Amino acid sequence: MNPFIKEIELSNYGEMFLNPELVDMMYYAKEKGINLICYNGANFNTVTDEQIHALVDTGFKAIVLSIDGASQESYSQYRIGGNFDKVMENVKKVQNLKKKTGSKFPELKWQYILMEHNELEIGKAKEMAAELGIPISFKYNWDENYEPVHREYIMKETGKTQLTEAEFAAVHEVSPFNGLxxxxxxxxxxxxxxxxxxxxxxxxxxxxxxxxxxxxxxxxxxxxxxxxxxxxxxxxxxxxxxxxxxxxxxxxxxxxxxxxxxxxx
Ligand code: SF4
Structure with missing residues (x-):
């Protein structure tokens, strides 16, 4: 009904991989020449082998992975009920299938929200992301009460000079979330x-x-x-x-x- 649409974001406050019709949607989008993206984030705990195959086979454009930690202990403090090893295993499955089929897609991006309990795992997360062959970025915490503890370490590891939304806003006049x-x-x-x-x-x-x-x-x-x-x-x-x-x-x-x-x- 709307052939001018070129791209559809499938995520927002919900895990798209829980949708039982997701594979059908991916093939429908491919047939219509529409790019699918998941920039809002997926926790990637429940992705099935059939979905992984469809992601690569249909050329799903990109997925941001919400992984805020580099161990089960820190990861599960915010991603309650999540299984860090399972997520890593799912990422590897996608990367291996892309390699095997010579596909670039889906591009996976690791998003790591800065929180007090995961600050000291930034270095380890960077190493793990490099091993997986995916980029990692560090996101501002939306909680205005968050006060970074290990400031110098975070700055060194992330290259950021402002570590909270308020610090960013003070320098740039507007919130980093302005683009929303x-x-x-x-x-x-x-x-x-x-x-x-x-x-x-x-x-x-x-x-x-x-x-x-x-x-x-x-x-x-x-x-x-x-x-x-x-x-x-x-x-x-x-x-x-x-x-x-x-x-x-x-x-x-x-x-x-x-x-x-x-x-x-
Ligand atoms: S002002 Fe911007 S961020 Fe706020 S609800 Fe409207 S569109 Fe969204």
Missing amino acids: CEQIFIRPQINWDGRMLACCTRRYATFDINVFEVGLIEAIRSPKYIEAKECLMTVHPDKEKYGSCTCWDCPTRKKRENAGLAFKL
């Missing part, structure tokens, strides 16, 4: 049940519109959706006009307004 607002302009976010979202972070705030009922074009042309975009592109939006819009109360928008900035694409 791009989604409402160029990557519309649709919840699994069809509800239109402003972006991946606002999974409960919708525009009272269901894409599966009205279609994507009508959804992105709906007055409330357009109003939210106008609000984001205004430095000091009028509360009377925009105060009820989905993005109004979002901390990302407020921080930007406090810094005297409007969102720019």
Whole structure:
């Protein structure tokens, strides 16, 4: 119904590998020439051999792996119930199959959220990522109370000069999560049940519109959706006009307004 779509992100606050129709979706996307990505992250605990085969066979573009630790002990403190060895085994299976078939896809990327309990495993994680042949990146913690303990070590190992969102914002004037607002302009976010979202972070705030009922074009042309975009592109939006819009109360928008900035694409 929307042949202009070139790429679809399949993840958001849920593990895509738990969806029993995932393999069918991958082959359908391949048939339609649509790239599939999972940049929002997969914990990669439950991926089946059939899914691994389909990932490589259909050329699934890229997956960010949410692995915040380099041992079961640290990993399972945040990824509760997760099995670190199982994740590593699944990563190896994908990498081996890619090698065997000469495929570049899916590109796997290790994402490591910085937390007090995993700080000292950064070096080990880097070594493991190099052995697996995948890049690793270190992500800011969304918890505003996080205070890095081993600052010098983290800076040396990650190359970062700011270690928290607040430190980044103080230097760059806006939050590192500012780019999230791009989604409402160029990557519309649709919840699994069809509800239109402003972006991946606002999974409960919708525009009272269901894409599966009205279609994507009508959804992105709906007055409330357009109003939210106008609000984001205004430095000091009028509360009377925009105060009820989905993005109004979002901390990302407020921080930007406090810094005297409007969102720019
Ligand atoms: S202002 Fe907040 S809710 Fe709105 S798009 Fe940006 S990050 Fe998402």
